[in-house]
Amino acid sequence: MSIIGTKAAAEINNKVVILAAGEGKRLRTKKKNETKAQIKVYGLSLIQRAILSAKKAGLSNFIVVVGYKKEILVSHLKKLSKIHDLNIEIVENPQWEKGNGTSVYACHDLIKGNFFILMCDHLFDPSILTELSKNNLPENGAILAIDKNIDKVFDLGDATKVQDQDGSIIRIGKNLKSFNAVDTGIFFCTPTIFAALENAFSERKHSLSDGIARIINLDKMKAYDIGNKFWLDIDTEKSLKYAKRALLSQLNKISEDGFISRFVNRPISKRISVMLSYFPISPNIITIISFVTGLMAAFMFIKGNYFFTLFAGLLVQLSSIIDGCDGEIARLKFQGTPFGAWFDTILDRYVDTAISIGIGYSFWLTHPGVLPWIGCILALVGFILTSYLKKEYFRRYFEEMPKSFIRTLIKRDIRLFVIFMGAIINKPYWALISIGIISHIGIGWSFLEIYFRKNHSRRM
Amino acid sequence: MSIIGTKAAAEINNKVVILAAGEGKRLRTKKKNETKAQIKVYGLSLIQRAILSAKKAGLSNFIVVVGYKKEILVSHLKKLSKIHDLNIEIVENPQWEKGNGTSVYACHDLIKGNFFILMCDHLFDPSILTELSKNNLPENGAILAIDKNIDKVFDLGDATKVQDQDGSIIRIGKNLKSFNAVDTGIFFCTPTIFAALENAFSERKHSLSDGIARIINLDKMKAYDIGNKFWLDIDTEKSLKYAKRALLSQLNKISEDGFISRFVNRPISKRISVMLSYFPISPNIITIISFVTGLMAAFMFIKGNYFFTLFAGLLVQLSSIIDGCDGEIARLKFQGTPFGAWFDTILDRYVDTAISIGIGYSFWLTHPGVLPWIGCILALVGFILTSYLKKEYFRRYFEEMPKSFIRTLIKRDIRLFVIFMGAIINKPYWALISIGIISHIGIGWSFLEIYFRKNHSRRM
Incomplete structure (x- = not known):
């Protein structure tokens, strides 16, 4: 065994919001008393992996937004907080079924400064967060980590597409016809996102992408290209299997x-x-x-x-x-x-x-x-x-x-x-x-x- | 043997002017074909030590001002430049007897940017230069490395005294009555010093200190306190002996x-x-x-x-x-x-x-x-x-x-x-x-x- 540089990066004080309110219909867990976020990959639950990846990148203040089967997930989170000695705030989003924008918005009272947004069911290389945090946030804007290796994206059909132009995002959506990158689900935001989401809600649009679209309109949405770093959205049984293989192949x-x-x-x-x-x-x-x-x-x-x-x-x-x-x-x-x-x-x-x-x-x-x-x-x-x-x-x-x-x-x-x-x-x-x-x-x-x-x- | 961190600090591009034009009356070398700068301490000449100390601090462009017995010194410098693979420009100062300000002034055609001034007969810890170069030079000003441990200065009577107030130098001179530090002979200057020297020359004052006094009048002369770092002005037979002991005691x-x-x-x-x-x-x-x-x-x-x-x-x-x-x-x-x-x-x-x-x-x-x-x-x-x-x-x-x-x-x-x-x-x-x-x-x-x-x- 030989590990270099496991020293956590210098502590970054920004909060990390993890979205874990959704039902995850496409990947149902076999156990009744378990949410999608609790599905284990090599002994660690998906949300545990998201949290530990962020921790390895030097982040230590977590807010987890829960909704679907919230009692079960909250008890899992309490266990994690104990085992890993972590500070996890729980936010309930009763409106979770409307869209994941409502989950981000549910945190607006708890957040003063810039913060990260992660998805509970995404695996990612911790260095994405480290690098992302080094980018200068545009005033009243946000940065999205994007993947330009479109050919290698596991389930492109289901991915959120992005059109990037010189480091700025000019379009985002699941059904874009022309796009040159994919949304990795990792965001670095100023609190402006809450106003943008309110604006989207007023037009009955409730996804996080809808909020991001408003920031794009203000020309304040930057992109950070992750290059060849690993990330994976686990949405289906198939992607779960792929994830296991991918993690193993990284062990060489x-x-x-x-x-x-x-x-x-x-x-x-x-x-x-x-x-x-x-x-x-x-x-x-x-x-x-x-x-x-x-x-x-x-x-x-x-x-x-x-x-x-x-x-x-x-x-x-x-x-x-x-x-x-x-x-x-x-x-x-x-x-x-x-x-x-x-x-x-x-x-x-x-x-x-x-x-x-x-x-x-x-x-x-x-x-x-x-x-x-x-x-x-x-x-x-x-x-x-x-x-x-x-x-x-x-x-x-x-x-x-x-x-x-x-x-x-x-x-x-x-x-x-x-x-x-x-x-x-x-x-x-x-x-x-x-x-x-x-x-x-x-x-x-x-x-x-x-x-x-x-x-x-x-x-x- | 065990040496950590001999890696030269990141290359600093500033030129280094070394004053070696003087006669050094108080410390005559016994050999006829040798100047004071060539007196050896443990196999290396004094000027060689000054140059190698600066090199260790990451500096690589040297200008040596010669005057007294210049042919002899120049041939020594050529040898050094070969042995150590160094870039040494030679500047002759025919007016050297007037004062060391004329030696600095003699370089004014060769210098565009900020530069260091060193004395050929001073020993010093290379980290003084490294630290000094990290200080922000005041616009149109200079910084002098000073030693506040007055009690420990070897030959206080002969030293140039300095009065420092909150990091600014307010007085300099050999005969100051009230002072709280000593001039180590290590300067970091903007080219302003040349105008200051011209001004001093017009009043028939020709020492470097006279030029510095003009910069003090403009409130542009800062001080860098070297703390407990080693430096020594070798002026007499006695200080030469002391230098040898001091270098040895640093070997523990x-x-x-x-x-x-x-x-x-x-x-x-x-x-x-x-x-x-x-x-x-x-x-x-x-x-x-x-x-x-x-x-x-x-x-x-x-x-x-x-x-x-x-x-x-x-x-x-x-x-x-x-x-x-x-x-x-x-x-x-x-x-x-x-x-x-x-x-x-x-x-x-x-x-x-x-x-x-x-x-x-x-x-x-x-x-x-x-x-x-x-x-x-x-x-x-x-x-x-x-x-x-x-x-x-x-x-x-x-x-x-x-x-x-x-x-x-x-x-x-x-x-x-x-x-x-x-x-x-x-x-x-x-x-x-x-x-x-x-x-x-x-x-x-x-x-x-x-x-x-x-x-x-x-x-x-």
């Missing part, structure tokens, strides 16, 4: 995963993570399970016979796979912490140590003497320093170490896989030594590479 | 040095560094010398008899002492690089490894079996992970790990000193094991401490 860490991680470990670990997501198991517990699995592997190596060695090898690979699950669960369930990432990294090094000792010991049983131990120590130090090198680089250069082929070869997923393979052919010690030698070559290579790349040679 | 890294570093290693390493500073030896070479000394220590341990063990222990301590010199030289001579700090840190871990293997081997000679090796591996891993823990913490939390008593106990200076002591009493293995056990306790303690301090327990 394309920039960091080694070859084995990507093609062997992730496909398995993601399945395990999905299963685990339905239970209240924290990522740190999974870190400990991976650690214990690694220690067990080390003990199995000690026995020395092929049966145990093979079993040990399998446990090594299993530990490597489970090592991916803690990060996956953390990302799936908004449970990532710097502590978790730090703790996991250190325990990984202890597992490397235990496995090396186990393999060294079993080899020493048949090859007594000092050399097996020295080889074992050097290999182990190579493993640890390969990783150490990168951390120290980050601390000195304030950036991640550049990628290089040789460093890709000695990533942990590959190291452990080589040991697993070594166990299969009953040569775990030689697998250990080989990968150890490559590690030291990689370290030496890194010195040369960085020395010349950073052009320090001129100053030496 | 009070925030980072462990107990042994501070009271045993630094006093010795500083003397070695002073000697080395006169030779063209780069910090990276010293890193390698410390590394080789450590490897030699490891080989000495292998022999196993008391004489060699004692010698090995001495080499361990010597390696630890030399390990301080690379950073000291780097700071004394502006040679610090992130590469150097990174390289040094990794080589230190290899030395730790070699010493542990050496000690483990010698113990195994008299205590054959597997346990000596397992103990040795665990101790070594404890050493490396103690350090690894901190790097990974920095990467996850974007801040240095908080200090704690137990982590102070297992710093490298102390670890190596314990091994040195162990060698003296001929028990290096037990010294290794003891400090290894404490290392692992320290790591476990760190987990608990950070877990509860960061309050992640609520989320687990």
Whole structure:
């Protein structure tokens, strides 16, 4: 597991209005005592995901507008407020059936400054909110986050379309014929929206889009293009399934995963993570399970016979796979912490140590003497320093170490896989030594590479 | 060696005028073909120090005003420009004897925007320039860096005094009777200074202070208080000696040095560094010398008899002492690089490894079996992970790990000193094991401490 930048962005004080009053006819939950907002995706309800995404973006004051089956939803919200230590105000909208504009309007007494509007049934990348909040709100206007990748929008027919011109929105509606973007349901508004909605209501129009149309007429409606960031409106059973797949596919860490991680470990670990997501198991517990699995592997190596060695090898690979699950669960369930990432990294090094000792010991049983131990120590130090090198680089250069082929070869997923393979052919010690030698070559290579790349040679 | 933040501050484009035209009567150099600006302090000339300090603050365009013995100084400047890859313009001031105002004025054709003025014979902390440049220059005015710690000014009698009122300078002069600060000789100016100097010249006043006095009259002269930052005007033989002591005393890294570093290693390493500073030896070479000394220590341990063990222990301590010199030289001579700090840190871990293997081997000679090796591996891993823990913490939390008593106990200076002591009493293995056990306790303690301090327990 490895998460960078889980530090919440600087606290933004704006309130967040979440619209959760509607019935959601197209996606009925199977349980009677549950609203659409409570449908769970990997252990978290849709509204919980909306709230936690906003929290991750640094927002902390929530107003949830309820209507349909409000008692049931309110009791769910009370639970969430307790679990996540959140400030959630509840606003009832008895007129919810008229349109979602009435739900926004229902909050007008509670809101003084600028605020965000979110939909309870939309998934979105928290960085959309962070970026949106950096835009300057037009005076007496609003900004809508829009998606210009129309081809990739899941259910375009049902989406609210938007025509954007040089960063200003000039038309909005479900049935626009000409449009170049889609409304993501994420708004950043001044309180002007309430006057705009009153104006729309006076013409018996009650949707939020009707209010927005009034702001467009005043030329005060800006657009923020989210680029390739993820969002999804969950309206149907089909989109719910798509959401699950989309969240899973985001778990691959394309920039960091080694070859084995990507093609062997992730496909398995993601399945395990999905299963685990339905239970209240924290990522740190999974870190400990991976650690214990690694220690067990080390003990199995000690026995020395092929049966145990093979079993040990399998446990090594299993530990490597489970090592991916803690990060996956953390990302799936908004449970990532710097502590978790730090703790996991250190325990990984202890597992490397235990496995090396186990393999060294079993080899020493048949090859007594000092050399097996020295080889074992050097290999182990190579493993640890390969990783150490990168951390120290980050601390000195304030950036991640550049990628290089040789460093890709000695990533942990590959190291452990080589040991697993070594166990299969009953040569775990030689697998250990080989990968150890490559590690030291990689370290030496890194010195040369960085020395010349950073052009320090001129100053030496 | 350990240097954080040697990355130059964001490039500031302002030019830097360095006044080096004067004779410096009170501090005559002993060599005939040398000006005052060329007097060396720890291998670098005074003007070289001024230039490199400004470079470290992110400044890169220099104008040096020459006058007295100009040919000699110019040839020195050409050398500097080559060695440090710098852009140095030379301006001759034939009127230099009239006063240093004429030297500033001599640059007026070369300067369009705002610029800095420095004295060639002043040492100063580069962060003074960084901070000064963050101040808003008053329109048609200037800012002078001032020192309010009057009691600590080295040669107060000769200093230019200043009276500051709420951040504005209201009087300046060598003979002020009432004053509350001292002129550090570091200015940040708009080109207005040239008109002010012309005005002063018309009244036959030719010092920079006379020009500044005109800006004061227009109420456009601001002050920037440098606080406790270091600066020193080198005017006499006495102040030169004081400068050398002051630079040395800055080499202690009070925030980072462990107990042994501070009271045993630094006093010795500083003397070695002073000697080395006169030779063209780069910090990276010293890193390698410390590394080789450590490897030699490891080989000495292998022999196993008391004489060699004692010698090995001495080499361990010597390696630890030399390990301080690379950073000291780097700071004394502006040679610090992130590469150097990174390289040094990794080589230190290899030395730790070699010493542990050496000690483990010698113990195994008299205590054959597997346990000596397992103990040795665990101790070594404890050493490396103690350090690894901190790097990974920095990467996850974007801040240095908080200090704690137990982590102070297992710093490298102390670890190596314990091994040195162990060698003296001929028990290096037990010294290794003891400090290894404490290392692992320290790591476990760190987990608990950070877990509860960061309050992640609520989320687990």
